[in-house]
Each structure stands twice: as structure tokens, then as C-alpha cells.
Amino acid sequence: MRQTIFAAAIAALAIFASVPDAQAQAGRRYYCGQGESTSTCGPSAAPGLANSCAAAGCHNRNPLNDSQGRAMRGAGSAGTIMGSRDAGMQAALSNYTPAEIDAIAAWLLTLVTGGSQPSCSLTASNPTPNTGTSITLTASCTNSPTGYAWTNCTSTTSTCTTTRSVAGNVTYSVTATNASGASSPASVTVGWTTPGGTPPPPPPPAPPPETPPPTMTVVEYFHAGMGHYFITGFPAEIGALDSGAVAGWARTGRSFLAYSATNGNQAPVCRFFTAAFAPKSSHFYTPSAEECNGLRSSSRDWQYEADSFYVRLADPVSGSCPTGTQPVYRLYNDGQTGAPNHRYTTDHALRTQMMGQRWTPEGYGPEGVSFCVPF
Numbered sequence: 001m002r003q004t005i006f007a008a009a010i011a012a013l014a015i016f017a018s019v020p021d022a023q024a025q026a027g028r029r030y031y032c033g034q035g036e037s038t039s040t041c042g043p044s045a046a047p048g049l050a051n052s053c054a055a056a057g058c059h060n061r062n063p064l065n066d067s068q069g070r071a072m073r074g075a076g077s078a079g080t081i082m083g084s085r086d087a088g089m090q091a092a093l094s095n096y097t098p099a100e101i102d103a104i105a106a107w108l109l110t111l112v113t114g115g116s117q118p119s120c121s122l123t124a125s126n127p128t129p130n131t132g133t134s135i136t137l138t139a140s141c142t143n144s145p146t147g148y149a150w151t152n153c154t155s156t157t158s159t160c161t162t163t164r165s166v167a168g169n170v171t172y173s174v175t176a177t178n179a180s181g182a183s184s185p186a187s188v189t190v191g192w193t194t195p196g197g198t199p200p201p202p203p204p205p206a207p208p209p210e211t212p213p214p215t216m217t218v219v220e221y222f223h224a225g226m227g228h229y230f231i232t233g234f235p236a237e238i239g240a241l242d243s244g245a246v247a248g249w250a251r252t253g254r255s256f257l258a259y260s261a262t263n264g265n266q267a268p269v270c271r272f273f274t275a276a277f278a279p280k281s282s283h284f285y286t287p288s289a290e291e292c293n294g295l296r297s298s299s300r301d302w303q304y305e306a307d308s309f310y311v312r313l314a315d316p317v318s319g320s321c322p323t324g325t326q327p328v329y330r331l332y333n334d335g336q337t338g339a340p341n342h343r344y345t346t347d348h349a350l351r352t353q354m355m356g357q358r359w360t361p362e363g364y365g366p367e368g369v370s371f372c373v374p375f
Contacts, residue, residue, distance in 0.1 A: 117181035118145045122174055122188045130195045134163045137172055139186060145176035151185070164192045169203075212324075215374055216260040216309060220344075221249040226280045227337040231344055233258060233309045256328060256346045257374050259310035268307035269371065276301040277339035284342060287311050287371040311371035319365015321372035330370035331359040344370060 120141040129135045139148060139158045151173040153160040164170065173187040191202075218233040221241055225248050232238060241249045259266045270292035272284045285308060286292055295302045312325050321327050329351040333341045336358065343359065345351060351368075355361065361368030 116143050118143045118176040118178055118183040120145075120174060120176050120183045120186040122172065122186040124172070124188050124190050126190075127188075128191045128193055129164075131165050131167055131192050132163065132195070134161055135190065136161050137174070137188065139174045139176060141176045141183065141186075143178055143180070145178050145183075147177045149175045149177070149182075167192050167194045210265065211263065212374065213259045213261040213263050213266065213310070215257045217255050218258050218309060218373075220252045220254040222252050223248045224250070226339070226341075227333075228280065228282060228339070228341040229343040230283055231285070233260075254345065254347070254350075256344075259374070262310045265312065266310035267313050267371075269309050269311055270295075271305045271308040272299075272302040273305050274302050274340075280337065280339035282339055282341050284340075285344065285370075287313060311373055314364045314369040314372050316364050319363065319367055319369035321369070324374060325372035326375055327367070327369040328371050328373055329361060329368055330363045331355070331368070332362050333359055346373070 118141040120139050122137060122139050125136040125138070126133075137150075137153055137160045141158065145158070148156060148158055150160050152170055153162045153172050153174075155161075158174075158176075160172075160174070162172070169189055169191050171187055171189045173185040175185050176183045216233045218231050219238055221230045221232075222228070223230070229252070230249065232241070237246075240246050242251070258269070262268070267287045267289075269285050269287045272286075272295055273281065274284070275281045283305075284295075284302060286295075292304075296304045311328070312322050314321055314327060319327065326346055328344050328346055329348070331343045331345075331351065331354045333343075342362075343354060345354075348367075351361065363370040
């Protein structure tokens with residue numbers, strides 16, 4: 001009967017080793033916690049196997065009492081339990097196999113660690129050893145690990161001794177486990193050197209974060225008589241349009257930021273003007289070097305005016321923008337007003353609205369991203 005019950009408990013641990021509750025229930029077959037009913041644990045649940053150790057004061061009352069040398073102190077190690085000076089535990093050992101003691105220890109460990117997996121740091125006794133010598137790697141972990149798994153070193157404990165015959169940088173790592181799970185890997189890089197030689201150079205430092213150039217505000221206007229949109233970031237033009245010096249134009253209330261210079265990562269936006277559809281006129285903006293050079297070299301209708309501002313380029317396939325920027329969508333009116341006109345907006349909902357008015361998206365990716373600007 002006793003062996004049947006223990007076999008079932010050990011089998012449960014083998015199947016559900018990653019489930020803390022399964023380990024707890026296996027442990028409860030052996031010992032009752034303080035205040036628990038013996039109808040669900042201890043002798044009544046597993047007749048003849050154990051008496052409540054909590055009642056004798058060796059577990060729940062003071063589980064880390066070094067002076068008493070109680071078994072609970074070695075909850076993560078079957079060897080420590082078997083070496084306990086406690087006479088009651090020694091007597092119990094005659095009833096349990098080492099595997100069964102491990103099952104008890106696994107459950108007790110969840111009480112000691114509070115249900116948390118270990119957290120580790122890793123150090124090397126010499127970070128720049130000579131090839132052919134040995135170094136010791138030491139893992140310092142919280143929450144009482146019961147096992148260790150090493151990378152580039154062979155050991156089952158918290159220390160690992162290794163050597164190497166070839167110079168170079170080697171990264172060693174270790175993961176510790178307890179009944180609640182595994183820690184994140186802790187790593188250390190060791191620079192092995194040839195005797196008499198110089199240590200290998202350290203990895204190059206990470207490049208400093210990019211300092212973006214200054215920004216400017218690009219303002220959108222609408223001419224009700226022509227049905228055309230226009231954008232500009234030039235202060236003189238904004239002043240002339242706002243003052244009415246250039247008649248017919250009014251702000252739409254929309255704008256976006258652009259770069260007023262480049263640090264090498266931004267592209268200029270070429271601006272063109274046409275009066276070929278008089279009395280209506282129009283402007284066109286593009287960051288594409290191909291479009292810009294093509295119009296400048298071959299078009300008689302479109303006149304190059306200036307590089308109006310600077311932007312980041314969108315991915316030519318997906319239309320995605322670099323981190324820290326947002327897309328500007330370009331839409332074309334398909335000549336509905338009798339003259340070409342484009343609208344540029346960062347508002348995706350407005351893009352959808354314009355498409356409902358038969359404007360066609362143009363640009364990169366499936367949504368027609370013309371360029372990318374800072375938030």
C-alpha cells in the first residue's frame with residue numbers, strides 16, 4: 001500500500017513537474033501544514049507514512065533555524081535532508097526512498113522561496129585569462145536554486161571551472177531553477193589571451209543616439225475657387241497667405257512638422273509649380289530623387305522651385321516609416337477640377353475620406369505613403 005501511494009505521488013511529479021500545485025499536492029501526502037486537517041494530508045491521507053512534522057515544530061514554526069539543523073533548512077537538497085541531525089527525520093528516512101525525499105523537498109522549497117523563480121548574476125575569477133589556464137565562474141542566485149544549466153561550461157552547481165586553448169572573447173551563461181521555474185540567463189564575457197600577448201579589443205561601443213535636425217511647421221491651405229490644396233513651410237509665404245496678400249487662400253487648420261535641415265539621414269522634398277492649366281495653377285511635392293530628376297530634366301509644364309523641406313524616406317515596399325516618424329499620405333485628384341492637384345496629410349481618416357471623393361492614393365506601400373515626418 002505504501003509503495004503504491006508513493007509511486008503515484010512520484011509519477012504525478014514526473015508528469016506535472018512544471019506545475020507548482022502538483023508538487024505541493026505531492027508533498028502534502030507526506031506532511032501536514034500548521035492548522036491543516038489530517039483528513040487531507042499526513043497520516044490519514046497516506047496511512048503509516050508520516051506524522052505531522054509541523055506539530056513537532058521542525059517545519060512551519062521555524063523553517064530556517066540553523067541551530068536546530070532541521071530538515072526544512074535543506075529543503076532544496078535531498079542530501080541535506082538525509083544528513084539532518086533531527087532524530088525524527090532520521091527515523092522517517094527508513095520509510096522513504098531518495099526519490100520520495102526529493103518530492104518532499106520540492107514541495108518544501110515552494111514554501112521557502114515563496115513561489116518565485118531564481119534571479120542570478122554571473123562573475124568570472126579572471127575576466128582576461130591566458131589560454132591554457134583555468135578560471136572559475138560563479139553564479140550568485142536568489143530563491144534557493146535546485147539546479148543549474150550552463151552554456152559554454154560544464155557543471156551542475158553554482159560554480160563552473162573552465163579553460164580554453166584559443167584566444168578570443170567567449171560569453172558564458174547560466175540558468176538556475178527551483179520548483180517555481182527557471183531564471184533568466186545570467187552572462188559574463190571573458191577575453192582569453194595568448195600568453196605574452198595583448199587582450200582582444202573590447203566590442204565597439206554602441207553608436208551615440210542620432211541627434212535629429214531642427215524642425216519646421218508645414219501649413220495647409222485651400223482655395224475654394226479652384227478647389228485646390230497647397231502646403232508651405234516658408235515663413236514669407238505663410239505670412240502672405242495669412243494676410244490676404246495672395247488672395248483666395250485660407251488655412252484648413254491642418255499642418256505637420258518637417259525637418260528644416262538634414263544630418264545625412266533626411267531627403268529634400270522637391271517643389272514644382274505649373275501654370276499649364278490656367279487660370280488654375282498647382283504645386284507638386286516629392287522626396288523621390290527619380291521623380292524630382294525626371295521632372296527637372298524632361299518636363300516643360302512643371303517648373304522646379306526649391307527644396308521646400310526635409311523628410312525621412314518610407315520603405316519603398318511596405319511604406320513603413322522609421323522610428324520616431326509618422327507617414328504623410330499623398331492623394332491625387334485625378335484632374336477633377338480641370339487641373340492636377342495633390343493633397344498631403346498625416347491623418348489616415350482624412351485619407352479615407354478623400355478616397356471617398358475619388359482622390360487616388362499615391363506613394364509607397366499599399367496605402368500610398370509619400371514620406372515620413374517627425375511627430
